Amino acid sequence: MTDQNSGRRNGVTLSSEPVLSLSKGRAVAGAVQYGFQCEECEQAIFPATTRSELAWLRERLHVVREVAKHAQTGLDTWMLEGLEFLERHSGHSVVLVSRAGARPTSA
Numbered sequence: 001m002t003d004q005n006s007g008r009r010n011g012v013t014l015s016s017e018p019v020l021s022l023s024k025g026r027a028v029a030g031a032v033q034y035g036f037q038c039e040e041c042e043q044a045i046f047p048a049t050t051r052s053e054l055a056w057l058r059e060r061l062h063v064v065r066e067v068a069k070h071a072q073t074g075l076d077t078w079m080l081e082g083l084e085f086l087e088r089h090s091g092h093s094v095v096l097v098s099r100a101g102a103r104p105t106s107a
């Protein structure tokens with residue numbers, strides 16, 4: 001008979017690590033701005049958004065236009081700006097352009 005007294009403790013330690021808060025804020029690059037430019041009118045706008053969202057807007061123009069009809073106040077400013085620009089220059093050749101944020105364009 002062996003007296004085995006295995007009093008091994010499984011100490012559960014509660015780690016008090018801080019919960020990582022994932023900020024879902026949109027990261028707008030400060031250095032480069034993206035926008036639409038009409039090659040025929042030589043007009044351009046640079047809404048405060050990313051390049052991918054501008055490309056998305058141009059691809060989905062017909063969808064965004066329908067949404068804008070029903071929810072005129074629910075859209076972001078960049079969306080309305082971009083939509084208005086694309087509407088005004090529909091049929092023109094509008095391209096996605098980029099510029100350095102600090103430098104004003106003189107073209």
Ligand SMILES: [Zn+2]
Binds near residue numbers: 040088
């Ligand atoms: Zn135009």
